[in-house]
Amino acid sequence: MLRVAIIGASGYTGVELARILCNHPQVQLTAATSRQYAGKPLAEVFPNLRGKTDLICENLSVDELCEQADLFFAAVPHKTAMDLVPQLLQEGKKVVDLSADFRLRDVAVYEEWYQEHSSPEYIKEAAYGLPERYRSQIKNARLVANPGCYPTSVVLGLAPLLEAGFIDPDTIVVDSKSGTTGAGRAAAVGTLFCEVHDGFKPYKVGGVHRHLPEIEQELSTVKGKQITISFTPHLLPISRGILSTSYARLSPDATAEKIRTLYIDSYQNEPFVRVLPEGSFPATQHVRGSNFCDIGFAIDKRTNRIIVITAIDNIVKGAAGQAVQNMNLMCGFAEETGLEGAPFFP
Amino acid sequence: MLRVAIIGASGYTGVELARILCNHPQVQLTAATSRQYAGKPLAEVFPNLRGKTDLICENLSVDELCEQADLFFAAVPHKTAMDLVPQLLQEGKKVVDLSADFRLRDVAVYEEWYQEHSSPEYIKEAAYGLPERYRSQIKNARLVANPGCYPTSVVLGLAPLLEAGFIDPDTIVVDSKSGTTGAGRAAAVGTLFCEVHDGFKPYKVGGVHRHLPEIEQELSTVKGKQITISFTPHLLPISRGILSTSYARLSPDATAEKIRTLYIDSYQNEPFVRVLPEGSFPATQHVRGSNFCDIGFAIDKRTNRIIVITAIDNIVKGAAGQAVQNMNLMCGFAEETGLEGAPFFP
Amino acid sequence: MLRVAIIGASGYTGVELARILCNHPQVQLTAATSRQYAGKPLAEVFPNLRGKTDLICENLSVDELCEQADLFFAAVPHKTAMDLVPQLLQEGKKVVDLSADFRLRDVAVYEEWYQEHSSPEYIKEAAYGLPERYRSQIKNARLVANPGCYPTSVVLGLAPLLEAGFIDPDTIVVDSKSGTTGAGRAAAVGTLFCEVHDGFKPYKVGGVHRHLPEIEQELSTVKGKQITISFTPHLLPISRGILSTSYARLSPDATAEKIRTLYIDSYQNEPFVRVLPEGSFPATQHVRGSNFCDIGFAIDKRTNRIIVITAIDNIVKGAAGQAVQNMNLMCGFAEETGLEGAPFFP
Amino acid sequence: MLRVAIIGASGYTGVELARILCNHPQVQLTAATSRQYAGKPLAEVFPNLRGKTDLICENLSVDELCEQADLFFAAVPHKTAMDLVPQLLQEGKKVVDLSADFRLRDVAVYEEWYQEHSSPEYIKEAAYGLPERYRSQIKNARLVANPGCYPTSVVLGLAPLLEAGFIDPDTIVVDSKSGTTGAGRAAAVGTLFCEVHDGFKPYKVGGVHRHLPEIEQELSTVKGKQITISFTPHLLPISRGILSTSYARLSPDATAEKIRTLYIDSYQNEPFVRVLPEGSFPATQHVRGSNFCDIGFAIDKRTNRIIVITAIDNIVKGAAGQAVQNMNLMCGFAEETGLEGAPFFP
16 A cells, blocks of 8 residues: 655645545555644545545644655645655655646746746656656656646647647637636635626636646647647636637648547547547536546638547546546556546536 | 517517516517417516516417517527518518527528528618617618627627727637527426536537627628638536637737727727726626626737637627617617616626 | 715625616715725726726725715624714714614624624614515614515515414424525635535524524514524525525414415515415525515425425625615605616526 | 346436446446437437446347346336336346335325326335345345435434434424436426526425425334424525435433434444534535435524434435445445445535
8 A cells, every 4th residue: 555645635636636545445545734724634624525534634844744655746836846845755755746836847937937946956857747648757757747737638639639730830729618626725705606606707818827838838849849829718617627629720631530530549548538429529517527538629611720629627637636647657556546437427 | 658579488588588678668568479388477487577577478470469569579589580570570560680580691691501591582671780880770770680699799809800900810719608598498408407507518619600600791791801710609507698709810010009999999989898908808797687798808929819808698788688779779769778787796 | 866875895785785776866876985995996896887887995984984975885794883883873874784783672682692782872773674564664764774684584474474373483493595695705715616516505503693583583573472493594506595494383273375365465565575376486596686575385284384485685685675775765765766677587 | 247237327317327337346237228318329328428338228128128137227207117127026136216116115105196006016025225224124125115315315314313202203394405416307497507507496395295205104114103294395506415404393301412422323334324523514515426424413402403404415325326325235245335435525
C-alpha cells in the first residue's frame, strides 16, 4: 500500500481526491492538510466522506508530512506550490502538483502570466501530466505538473489535428465553458449560489486567462512552432464539467473521413478518451463524475471549418482524476485503478 | 384600447406575451388560442397569470379571430404561420408573426432550410422586426416578421462592426448559448429536467441550425455582400437567456476607442440596447425578464481579434418582448410601453 | 413625487427594492447607501439596473440621509436597525424597517432570541407590516416593521383557520422551504453555488430559527392565546421563493367547504393573495418576481388533518415587495402601485 | 460470474442499474430490455455508459430472457411487473422487482391504491427489500420487492423510534421532498426543465400518494398495530435525492440521549446507514450517487416533538443501489459489493 497525502484538502479538488483515493485499492490516504480546518475530521468538512475516511485535517510541517507519506498531491495555490514542492522532492518524495507552478516550461512565460518563480530549476524535470501525450515521461517522473482543466479539454481535442496538419493554426478559436467548481471554494460574492444560478457569463475576455499560455505551449509543442489562439472562458451554472468548442479552418487535404480515422487511431488505446460516432457530440452530463474526455466533431463545408467539441469533468479529468491517473503511472499501478466508475447520469 | 390576440398561447412565448400584454396600458388582450387547452382558462394552464387575466383558451377560426382583435401575435410553428397570416392580413388586420415564415427575404433560401413556401408574395411586404435596424419599415408595416432569438443576439452585436468595416467578414465565428425555453414546451425526453439540469451541450453542430441563414441574411444586408459565418448553438441549464460570443479579425484601422465610439453612437438612442463600459461584459442574469440587449467587447491584441459578447432574455427581446416592441411601433405607441420593467436579479 | 431612500442597498433585498422603486410612478429613489460600495454606481454593483438608475452608492450620516428623502427603507441587519431607525423617526421621517428589530412586540421575547434592545420604546408604535391583517395601523404608522419572509408565508395561510377555530393550535407543524436569496449576499462558503446547487437540506432544526417567535406572536394574536408550533426551515436550490407546508388537526366542525368559503371570504378583496381552486396547489415558480401569496389546501380524512400550502417570492412579498406595499399604504398611494407585474414563468 | 439482466432499461432506474452493475465484480450484465430502444446500443441511449457496456437494447420474450440471465432486475411499471415476475420465478430465476406490485402484503390494500392484482399468490413469498429490517428474509428469497424511494427514506428514520416506543404514532407527520428522477423519464410537460427548474411545489397533497400505504405498512409492522400518518411529497429542482422531515410527539420517557443511543445501536453495523452526530443534519448533496441513508434528529423541547431528517439518493438507496444490495444478499456476495463509492460532492 502506497502512503499518499493531500496537501490542501479543503477545496473541491481536495475533496475529490479524497473521494477517489479512499476507494483506491493500492493506496492508503494517510494525511490531509488544511490550515483552516486543522483539528477537524475531513468527513466533517465534507460530510459526503463520512464513513469513508477517519482522517483529521492537520496543519503539518514538511518534515511531518514526509514522515507520513511517499507520494503527495499538492492542491495548494500557485506560488505556495513552488515553495513547497521542492522540499518534498528533496526528501525523496513523489509529487503530483495540481497548481500551475510547474506546467509552463518557459520561466519567462510563467513570470509574465503569474509572478516570479522561486524554483525554476525544478520546472525542467517536471513531466506535464497529460498521459495521452506524455505517458512515458510521467512514468519516470518524480514531479508531475497536473494540467489545467481548460488545457486538458482543449489539447486533447486539437493536438491530433495539429499534428496531422489538418487545421490552420492561425485560425483557432476556442470557446470554453466551465462549471463553478473551477472557481474554487473560497467565500466570494461572485460565486454565491444566487449570482451563478440560472445565469451564464464570460470572464477573462480578450485572451487574458492564465490557462491560455498553457494551452498555447502544448499546441505549439505539438506543431513545432509558436501557435497563438483566441480563448474565452465562461461560467456555467453547473458544478462539474467543462465543454470546449473549438473552431479552425481545415487544410486543403483534410476530410471528415481522414479526421475520424485520425481521432480513432490517436485514442483507441486510451482508457479515458472516448471518440464519439458521427453526429454525436459531447455533453458535460455524460462525463460527470468520471475521468473521461469525450470528443466529437463536425465539419461545416460552407465555411470550411471544423468544430471540435470536448467535454470533461473539470474536477476529475481536469484535476483530481487526472492526478490519480498520473500517480498510477508514476507508481506502476494499472492506469485506470480507482477511476473505473462510469459517469453518473442524470 | 387596441384589441390584441395571441394565436398559439400554450407555449413559452405565448405565456410571456400574455404576461407582458396583461400589464400593457394601451391594449386589451381579447383572445388566446390553443387547440390543446381549448376551454381551459389561460390562468389555469399558466398559474402565474391567475388574477391577471380571465381569458379562456379557445380554438377559433380565422373569422372568429378577426371579430375579436385588430392586431395578432402569431406564436404558432412555422408552416402553420404561412397559411394563417395571409388570411389575417386579408381581413385588414395587423400581424406580428413570431415564426420563421416571413423572416427570410429570399424564398429559395427559406425553402432550402425549411420547406415549400405557400405564401411567398407576403414575404416582400414583411418588415424584419428588429427595431434597431428597421424601425421605419416596422412603423409602416402591417406584417412584421419577429426575428429569431439567436439572430437578435448576434445581429445587434455584429452589425455596427460590419457596417463600419471594422472586421473581416470571412473570419466570423459565433458561439451561442441558449436557455431551455428556446426549445419550446412540447413534451420531449431531451428537454426533461433531468436531461438538461446540471449539464451543457452543443446541438446542431456544423452550421446546420435554421437561424443561420437568418443571421447571414442580416449581416449580408448590412455589409452589402454575402457573408458566411460559423455558428454553433448550445443548450444552457437555465430557463431564460441567450449569450452569444462572437469572434472576428479586426481590420487594420479598427481600434478599441473607435469601436467603443461606434457602439455608443449606434445605440445611444436605443431604449433597449445597453453598451457596457470597458471591462464589463454581459451576463444572462442581468437581462433576465427584460427587453434589454447588453453588449460588451474586448480586443485580443495577440490575435488581432475582437470578441463581442451579447446577452438577451430569449423569450423577451428574443421573442415576446420584441414582438410587443414591434406592436408599439406599428400602432404608434411609445416604443417602451409595457416593457419598462428592470431585469430581475437574482 | 415622494423622495425615498434605501439604507443598505448592497444585499438582495436592496437590489429588489431598487428594481421595484425605479418603476414606481409616485416615488423618486434619491439615495442608496452602502458602506462596502460607497462611490460606486448602484447599477455597477447590480448590472441588471443599468439604464434604470444613475444612483451612486453612498455612505451617509443620518443628517445627510434626512436631507435626501422623506421615507426610508431600512435594509440593514438587526441591531443596526434599532440604533438607526429612531434617529430617522426623530427627524420626522417615515420608515419601513426590513430588519427584525421592531417586529416582536414583547421586548423580552426579542431579547431572548436576538440581543438587548436599545430602543424598546419604539416597538410599541411600530405597525406589523402585514397589510392583510394590519392595514389600518399601517396606514397611520410612521414606522412599519416589515414581516419576516417565513412569517409572511405561514401567517397568511394559518391565520384564517385559527381565527375561525377550525384547527387545533397544539397540533401545528410547519415545514418551510426557502430559496437562497433568504441567506443574504454576504460571502460565505455555505451559500456558494457548488454547496447549494443540486442539493437540499434543513437548517435551524429543532425550533431554533429566529422567525419562530415572530410566527408564534402572530398566530397567538389571532387566536388570543399562546400558540407554540413546530417549524423547520430548509434551503432550496432556487433563488427566489418560499413554500410552506403546514399541518394541523381539524376541529370537529371544520369541513372542506367551510374552509374554502373562509379563505375566499378572507382574501377576496386582497390584491396580493390568491386562493387556489380545489385540487390546485401553490408552486414557487408561479409567484416568482411578484408580490402574490398563493394559498391552497387539502384535507386528509384518514388523519383528520388539513395541509395548507402557501407560496411567496421571499424577496418580494417576503421582503421588498411587501415593503413597497406598506409604503403605498403609509403614503396614501394605491396599494398595488409598482407591484402590478405578473409573476415570471418560466 | 452471475448473469444478470435489466428488464426495462430505458428509465432512470435502468441506467443507474447499468452504471452500478457494469462495475460490479461478481456479475455480468447480459441483457437490457427496452421496447422503445430495441436494436439501439444502451450506451447510445445513455451516453454516460459509452465504453462501459456494449449491450444492445432488446425486446425479449420471457423465454429469451431466461436463457440469458439467472437474476433479473424488473424495472418496469407496476401492473406489467405482476404479469412478468411470476413467469421468471417459474423458470427458476431470481428477481428483484422495483415496481410496487409485491410490496404491499395485503392484496386488498394493493387493489385499493393500484388496481386488481393478477398474481396475489406471489405476494406472500416476496421479501420486502429493506435489508436493514429484512436481511434474513432477503437472503433466502427468490423474489424481493424493492422498496419505494419515499418509504426507504421514512422507514429507516422512524422504525427505531416506533420500536422503542419513543414516539406517539398518532402524531406522525412526514414532509418529503424528492428529486425529479423520481418522476421518471417519460416525456411530459410537467417534468420539462423549464417547469421544474428554479421552482418547488408539492404534489399528491392530502394523503393520496401511493407510497403512503407502503410506509404505513412498514411502520405498522414495526409497531404491531395500525399506524396512520400524514405524508406530503414535494418536487425538488434537483436530479437525485430525497430528504424526508418527520415530526412526532415524544413519549414521556424519551430523551435525546436515549434516542441517540438507540439510533447508534440500531445502525452501527449497517454499511449504508450513517447516523449523524448531534447538531449535524442530512443533505441530499452529501449522499449523491451513493447507497447511503443519512439520519439526523433534533428535539424541540418547546413542543415536545422530535424532528427526524433522513436523506438518500432516490435512484440509488431508493431504487437501483438498494436493488443491487438486495441482489448481493440473495446471492451471497458481500453486501457492499459494487456500492462502495463515496457520494459525489459537489
